[in-house]
Amino acid sequence: MNARLLAFLLLIPSLLSAQGFAGLGTATEDFATPQRPAIFDFPKDHGPHPDYRIEWWYLTANLQDADGTDYGLQWTLFRTALAPGQGDGWSSPQLWMGHAAVTTPDAHFVTERLSRGGIGQAGVTPDPFEAWIDDWQLAGPDFDTLTMTASGPDFAYDMALTAQGPLVFHGDDGYSVKSAEGQASYYYSQPFYDIEGTLALPTGDVAVTGQAWLDREWSSQPLSEDQTGWDWFSLSLGDGKLMGFRLRQTDGTHYTAATWITPEGQTTPYPDGAFQAEPLATTDVDGRDVPTRWQVRLPDRGVDVTVDAINPQAWMDTSVPYWEGPVTITGSHTGRGYLEMTGYD
Amino acid sequence: MLLTVTDLTKTYPGPDGDITVLNGISMSMGAGETLALTGESGSGKSTLLHLVGGLDQPDGGTVEIDGTDIGGLDDAGRAAVRRDSVGVIFQQFNLIPSLTVASNIAFQARLAGREDRAWNDSLANRMGLTAQLTKYPEQLSGGQQQRVAIARTLAAKPKLVLADEPTGNLDEATADNVMSLMLELVAETNAALLMVTHSERLAARMGRRLHLRAGQVA
Amino acid sequence: MTRTGLLALLSHWRRNPMQLFTLIVGLSLATALWSGVQAVNAEARASYDAAAETLGEGQFAQITHPSGTIDQATYVALRRAGWQVSPVTEGRLDGIRLIGLDVLTAPGGLGPVDLSNGDLTVEVMLNGVLFATQDTLDRLPPVDVTTRAAPDVAPGVILTDVGTAQRLLGLDGQLSRLIVAPIQPVTQPPLADIAPDLTLRPPQAGSDVARLTDSFHLNLTAFGLLSFAVGIFIVQGAIGLAFEQRRPVIRTLRALGFPLRRLVALIAAELLVLSVIAGAIGVGLGYIVAAALLPDVAATLSGLYGASVSGTLQLRPEWWLSGLAIAVGGTGLAASASLWKLARMPLLASARPRAWAMQAGRGRIWQAVAAVALLALAGLLAWAADGLVAGFGMLAALLIGAALALPLILDRVLAFGASRARSVMAEWFWADTRQQLPGLSLALMALLLAMAANVGVSTMVSSFRLTFTGFLDQRLASEFYVYADDAEQAAALREYLAPRVDKILPIQSANQDIRDIPSEVFGPTPHATYRDNWLFLQSAPDAWPRIEAGEGTAINEQLARRADIAIGDTVTIGGTAFEVLGIYGDYGNPIGQALITEATFEALFPDITPLRFGVRMDPADVTPLSIALRDDFGLAEANMINQAGIKAFSLEVFDRTFTVTGALNVLTLAVAGFAILMSLLTLATMRLPQLAPVWAQGLTRARLGRVEILRAVLLALLTAALALPLGLALAWTLLAVVNVEAFGWRLPMFLFPWDYARLAVFAVLAAVLAALWPARKLARTRPADLLKVFSNER
Numbered sequence A: 001m002n003a004r005l006l007a008f009l010l011l012i013p014s015l016l017s018a019q020g021f022a023g024l025g026t027a028t029e030d031f032a033t034p035q036r037p038a039i040f041d042f043p044k045d046h047g048p049h050p051d052y053r054i055e056w057w058y059l060t061a062n063l064q065d066a067d068g069t070d071y072g073l074q075w076t077l078f079r080t081a082l083a084p085g086q087g088d089g090w091s092s093p094q095l096w097m098g099h100a101a102v103t104t105p106d107a108h109f110v111t112e113r114l115s116r117g118g119i120g121q122a123g124v125t126p127d128p129f130e131a132w133i134d135d136w137q138l139a140g141p142d143f144d145t146l147t148m149t150a151s152g153p154d155f156a157y158d159m160a161l162t163a164q165g166p167l168v169f170h171g172d173d174g175y176s177v178k179s180a181e182g183q184a185s186y187y188y189s190q191p192f193y194d195i196e197g198t199l200a201l202p203t204g205d206v207a208v209t210g211q212a213w214l215d216r217e218w219s220s221q222p223l224s225e226d227q228t229g230w231d232w233f234s235l236s237l238g239d240g241k242l243m244g245f246r247l248r249q250t251d252g253t254h255y256t257a258a259t260w261i262t263p264e265g266q267t268t269p270y271p272d273g274a275f276q277a278e279p280l281a282t283t284d285v286d287g288r289d290v291p292t293r294w295q296v297r298l299p300d301r302g303v304d305v306t307v308d309a310i311n312p313q314a315w316m317d318t319s320v321p322y323w324e325g326p327v328t329i330t331g332s333h334t335g336r337g338y339l340e341m342t343g344y345d
Numbered sequence B: 001m002l003l004t005v006t007d008l009t010k011t012y013p014g015p016d017g018d019i020t021v022l023n024g025i026s027m028s029m030g031a032g033e034t035l036a037l038t039g040e041s042g043s044g045k046s047t048l049l050h051l052v053g054g055l056d057q058p059d060g061g062t063v064e065i066d067g068t069d070i071g072g073l074d075d076a077g078r079a080a081v082r083r084d085s086v087g088v089i090f091q092q093f094n095l096i097p098s099l100t101v102a103s104n105i106a107f108q109a110r111l112a113g114r115e116d117r118a119w120n121d122s123l124a125n126r127m128g129l130t131a132q133l134t135k136y137p138e139q140l141s142g143g144q145q146q147r148v149a150i151a152r153t154l155a156a157k158p159k160l161v162l163a164d165e166p167t168g169n170l171d172e173a174t175a176d177n178v179m180s181l182m183l184e185l186v187a188e189t190n191a192a193l194l195m196v197t198h199s200e201r202l203a204a205r206m207g208r209r210l211h212l213r214a215g216q217v218a
Numbered sequence C: 001m002t003r004t005g006l007l008a009l010l011s012h013w014r015r016n017p018m019q020l021f022t023l024i025v026g027l028s029l030a031t032a033l034w035s036g037v038q039a040v041n042a043e044a045r046a047s048y049d050a051a052a053e054t055l056g057e058g059q060f061a062q063i064t065h066p067s068g069t070i071d072q073a074t075y076v077a078l079r080r081a082g083w084q085v086s087p088v089t090e091g092r093l094d095g096i097r098l099i100g101l102d103v104l105t106a107p108g109g110l111g112p113v114d115l116s117n118g119d120l121t122v123e124v125m126l127n128g129v130l131f132a133t134q135d136t137l138d139r140l141p142p143v144d145v146t147t148r149a150a151p152d153v154a155p156g157v158i159l160t161d162v163g164t165a166q167r168l169l170g171l172d173g174q175l176s177r178l179i180v181a182p183i184q185p186v187t188q189p190p191l192a193d194i195a196p197d198l199t200l201r202p203p204q205a206g207s208d209v210a211r212l213t214d215s216f217h218l219n220l221t222a223f224g225l226l227s228f229a230v231g232i233f234i235v236q237g238a239i240g241l242a243f244e245q246r247r248p249v250i251r252t253l254r255a256l257g258f259p260l261r262r263l264v265a266l267i268a269a270e271l272l273v274l275s276v277i278a279g280a281i282g283v284g285l286g287y288i289v290a291a292a293l294l295p296d297v298a299a300t301l302s303g304l305y306g307a308s309v310s311g312t313l314q315l316r317p318e319w320w321l322s323g324l325a326i327a328v329g330g331t332g333l334a335a336s337a338s339l340w341k342l343a344r345m346p347l348l349a350s351a352r353p354r355a356w357a358m359q360a361g362r363g364r365i366w367q368a369v370a371a372v373a374l375l376a377l378a379g380l381l382a383w384a385a386d387g388l389v390a391g392f393g394m395l396a397a398l399l400i401g402a403a404l405a406l407p408l409i410l411d412r413v414l415a416f417g418a419s420r421a422r423s424v425m426a427e428w429f430w431a432d433t434r435q436q437l438p439g440l441s442l443a444l445m446a447l448l449l450a451m452a453a454n455v456g457v458s459t460m461v462s463s464f465r466l467t468f469t470g471f472l473d474q475r476l477a478s479e480f481y482v483y484a485d486d487a488e489q490a491a492a493l494r495e496y497l498a499p500r501v502d503k504i505l506p507i508q509s510a511n512q513d514i515r516d517i518p519s520e521v522f523g524p525t526p527h528a529t530y531r532d533n534w535l536f537l538q539s540a541p542d543a544w545p546r547i548e549a550g551e552g553t554a555i556n557e558q559l560a561r562r563a564d565i566a567i568g569d570t571v572t573i574g575g576t577a578f579e580v581l582g583i584y585g586d587y588g589n590p591i592g593q594a595l596i597t598e599a600t601f602e603a604l605f606p607d608i609t610p611l612r613f614g615v616r617m618d619p620a621d622v623t624p625l626s627i628a629l630r631d632d633f634g635l636a637e638a639n640m641i642n643q644a645g646i647k648a649f650s651l652e653v654f655d656r657t658f659t660v661t662g663a664l665n666v667l668t669l670a671v672a673g674f675a676i677l678m679s680l681l682t683l684a685t686m687r688l689p690q691l692a693p694v695w696a697q698g699l700t701r702a703r704l705g706r707v708e709i710l711r712a713v714l715l716a717l718l719t720a721a722l723a724l725p726l727g728l729a730l731a732w733t734l735l736a737v738v739n740v741e742a743f744g745w746r747l748p749m750f751l752f753p754w755d756y757a758r759l760a761v762f763a764v765l766a767a768v769l770a771a772l773w774p775a776r777k778l779a780r781t782r783p784a785d786l787l788k789v790f791s792n793e794r
């Protein structure tokens, strides 16, 4: 899902406004591009792919404390390459960016880290799995059993994750098409983590439990040049999980795609148009109008729900700003989920 | 003769060529003589007085004081004449504003190097200025100022006193009073007095009278 | 009708172009002085800001290692422990300071370099780009890296990526220091747990490099303030003149039925236009002045403090706007009083300028009370208060009080002179001079302030010079200094030098916090060099022998003052307690310093190998030795310093300082002289009634003219006599109050009688020049004009 296309060439603000979101729509030059059929090699593919321009390890979680209060959590490591190849020391073209956030119903804590590749300050090793930037870490003996830490100036967390199901692959067995012109990425997820741990907030420590969803995606030009941003949903709907996104295009039309995931981990991909998402209400977030209540439909599965932000002010005020936060689901189904919206700044 | 003026001429540059203000004036005065100079406004009375007093230079003719032709003198020479031989009293602004009355009275006499303190005191006394000696000119009335000017002039004991409407700014009674004092003192020091006046009454109190018309003695 | 009125008003200027000229020149000069000083100031400040931004000094905490090198692995370990630090690798590239930063983590980015261009940022990280001013780039030897002119980078500094810096300097994997981001995560272990040998130096409010350079800056600021005061006086004079001269025109216009309000509006509009024109000319002049001075100022600052100022002047809106504001505002201020008077002037008031009355008693009493109160306040502040604000408050009170007191003091002096006068001319001279005072007092106040500023600033700069050269003798006692790049080279160097010189004195230092104050500890070899040249401000008996025996330490004045340490107190260095046996002056150093003897130093800091050496030798052999070192030993030219060279350079720097202060001195005096000229011209028209009776009673015009000049000389001399103590008080305040408050050290004050005498001569010269023209005019007044005083109402 494109939605996660948060790249951070971003260090390069001029590109932000130029084409697409955060430079993701620019030409690929010498980078490798995703090919069909997608063939994965694990655990190696949990590690980085330096010949592709952009890649991420993107984890979101819906949490609850003992009182039933909802929390959202995000841990993301982005890799972006200025040129293909790993490179050495300071001259490595690989750059890393970490985003961490905790969302409560009335507060949103965000922090960001940046690092050059090649000097050991940030990176990912597949086996045993470790993804890190500075003191943040997502690591474990294998991809199913992980611990996760992050810290910022006003919050920190320390979590443990255990996968309760298999990896799932989006699109055509992990080859995920992002536009009518055929831009694509490699994209798989682990949507079945049980998660528990402690949030250290300014108001004190909070013990929480819940479900987490980890996205892995890499590509070199996932966005078409006429796409300006996306709205991405990961929804837990009781009888299944739904991942769907909507790419907004300059002519006002949308490109959508979705994956239906059964509790056993079987997937059904949906082509453009099957998944529909329409904004119902917007919220003024720091001077921007951001849709924070949505009508989401997947008629093929009888899904017709209203999605509401738990905290409409979940704005990520980072190098590349975007909205990311937990949501509640009502309508044909109920549940919790995560919403990400880019291109509204 | 104390003062001999011969064929004196003076012209001023005007907008349409030169204007001849004095055109061949001749006259003379002896010691102790008093002479009233009368004439219409603009007839050249003040101009004549200035030339006689070494305050300005003629264009032609001579002014002799005590046998010296002051026309041939340079700036410094004329300044010496003003200081040593003549005393001038104008209608206004005779006094040095930064000096006290006493210093004003003594000024010219001291400049000429012949200060006589006793004489100064008696002048101040007779002019009724004893109470004003430490005051500054601007603290005095017009009549008082003119009396200081007269005292100042006579303190230096000049041979020739020149006065240009000295009482012109004063009321009649004050003018008469000042005039009397001046005549008295001039007589006492045996100085000659040449006075410009518009007043028939004052002119009548003088020994002689000279009337100017169109730059000439009428 | 407005048009007619305007034409009548303007016709005055057409008939008296000289008056218009003086008005414009007066205003322009005041503006030029102000904006010139401001331009130099603004430029210097902007350069400091650039330098501060470039170096990140002061505003961020720093982490250092005593050896000066931090392993890159340690940096990564710190990051992975949660320390938000950013790496810096710096060194000299052919003598030019090269600073490498990491654009991703540096809290200030790449300083003033604009990285909004994405391709450029990529280029910086991938291939390397050197950013520096064009001047700096021109001095750079050819390198295999793209260079780019960046005007806001501090001069003499190259900014680049840390990786590029490591490569160019041959320092792979080595960092010089770490910058600590101001915001750190909540979970952060203590530094000692991760890297026990690193030192965290907190951002030092009050003693960073920028504030140190402010010492010189203060000088300029004081000048700026004084030039402002002088400027206001001169504007006041110019406007007063314009009004006095046009009274007849104004009266006539009103008598003819021109409405007063419209007249006032017309004059105000006319003055606005004139002041804008004059202000613009002044700003232009100021720019020229500043441009002429700036290279020297830049050299002065970089030489003195190592802070660079770029040698080119930019038209900064803050100073040209302030220049225009001074011209217009000053004119408005000065004109409002005159316009107010005009508005209240009865229609038939005398058109003749009022002869100066004896000053109204009450106004004088108030002026006296204000002057005494301000001077008392200054005294009180000097005695009782501390703090930088109090120091400046004291300066202001002192200057304004003195300016207000000036006419009163002069009046008393002249009255005394009059009472002692023997001759009639002397009596008149004193009395008449006294009468001129009210009309001249503004100009004389300007002269007083200009002279006091000159005395004060030149005393300060000269004292600084003497102190500093003494200090150089102390610190650069060795004839020759050499630097090794690493320990290996250091050993080879010692071996090479040993048979060739008298004595090698290693210079080794370690960074330490002493009583929580960042300090450096030095461990000199016991040698006569130190005993002879390091003079203590305070010391215990036998200080040197005891220090050499390892019994104690000597510390610098900064440390003593800041930590309130006295002789006999104990300080801890490297975990060992030392008695403080001496306190020495350490001018210009922002941080603390302590000396312990070599053996003790080596015991406490075994890891530190000295890389710098002072070499005692015959000065005549320095040049051959340095050639041998270069050709034979292969030591880089940049690693050798000839002490005589440094001293010569320091003196040269001071001489440039003198050029600047000297030029500003001449300029302020010139402006004050111009103020006198204009005041005299104003008075000249009113003086005829005062002079005519004297002339009529037997003085020549030439003599009157000479007396006028004599009067100006007298007033200038009297003002100079008063300016001297005022200037010395000013200098004392700057050196002993403001400097201590700002920088933590007191500059000893020296007196320079010859300089003061020369200044007095200049002041008199300025006054004579100012009086010359009016005096000449007086000497040439036609008798007819003098006679008019007596005959008709003018």
Ligand SMILES: Nc1ncnc2c1ncn2[C@@H]1O[C@H](COP(=O)(O)OP(=O)(O)OP(=O)(O)O)[C@@H](O)[C@H]1O
Binding pocket: B012, B013, B021, B039, B040, B041, B042, B043, B044, B045, B046, B047, B048, C784, C785, C791
């Ligand atoms: N400085 C001068 N420049 C040009 N013309 C002058 C000057 N002084 C006087 N005059 C002219 O010379 C003429 C004589 O002037 P003067 O002052 O001698 O007259 P006056 O007889 O004293 O008149 P009044 O009785 O009004 O005082 C007048 O027409 C006057 O305008």
Ligand SMILES: [Mg+2]
Binding pocket: B045, B046, B047, B164, C791
């Ligand atoms: Mg007349």
